[in-house]
Amino acid sequence: MSDLQGKVIAITGGAGGIGEATARMAYAQGASVVITDREAAAVEAIAKSLGERAIGLAVDVTQREDNQRMVAAATENFGRLDAVFLNAGIEGEVGPFDSRSDAAWEKVFAVNVHGVRFGVEAALPALRTAGGGSVVITSSVAGVRGAAGLSPYVSSKHAVVGMMRCLAAELGPEGIRVNTLNPGPVDNRMMRSIEEQASPGHGKEVHDAFAAKVPLGRYVTNEECAAMALFLMSDAASGSNGNTYFVDGGYCAQ
Structure with missing residues (x-):
């Protein structure tokens, strides 16, 4: 069983779904949490409902400075950062490949790929100061399989799997583990x-x-995905690095 007692975790995409479920479960397991999303109201309400070890913060992951503010909120309020759950993502538009505009592709990649890149960049100094830690990136079954009509989304989720593998190889020697959570539907x-x-x-x-x-x-449920994310951020997953972790009800087994 994962145990997050005393850990400090920053979460993007925390206003609902997997992000909110992860924040609530992490807090229940003893972690301090910085919960972020584009709009402040929802994450501030979640933080208030949890207690003094939770902070809600407006963060646009496509902005490098916002990611830095998220990390600063963790270190200034709780003294350290042990893990980041880079969960913010958008599905974009569904439709044929040759009908997707440049803007549609750019919007999805800005959040799903560059948002992850900026989140890792911002977190690294704090994770190094802490002597190591965990980065969990939300990918998808779409990170390893194709899906008609979802080219920008699928491409973005493949991209973060590749990014994760590079980061795991580079950062593993520093005690920083990097993995992806790959939910099914x-x-x-x-x-x-x-x-x-x-x-x-x-x-x-x-x-x-x-x-x-x-x-x-x-x-699958938000809570089932959150449970895997929390395991990967816990010391129970100390040997887990550079892998894709599926919560898909067996979808990819076929």
């Missing part, structure tokens, strides 16, 4: 958006078709 807002975009007005049918492809017969 998750029962949350992002999948509702993908379902509805795939077939407007028929999201339920798309949901059922996706679920039928999962050996467990259902989508």
Whole structure:
């Protein structure tokens, strides 16, 4: 079982879904958490509901300075940083490859790829000061498989798997472990958006078709994904570095 007692964790994309579930579970396990998202209100409310070891902060991950503010909030309020969960991500537009605009590609990569890059850059000095730590990046089953109509998203999630492997090789000697969390279809807002975009007005049918492809017969939950993220940030995962960790109900087993 993971134990986060006394650890300090920064989380991006924390206003809902996997990010919020991770923040709540981390706090319950004794961690101090900096919970971030683009808008302050939601993460501030979550932090307030948790207690004095939680801070909510508005962070746009596409801005290098915002990532630096997130790390500064951790070190100034809690004295250190032990782990970052770089979870912020967007699905972008669903549609044929040759109908995706430059702007559509750039928007997805700004958040899903460069947002991760800036988060790692910002966290490294604090993790080195702490003598090591953990970086967990949210990728997806789309980080290892293709999906028609989701080229920008799938490409971005492949990119962060490659980034993770490079970082794991470079930072492992410093005691900084880097891994990706790769969820399958998750029962949350992002999948509702993908379902509805795939077939407007028929999201339920798309949901059922996706679920039928999962050996467990259902989508995974935010909490199931959070549990894996917390394991990877804990000392129980001290030997885990440079790998993809799937919470997909068996989706990729087929």
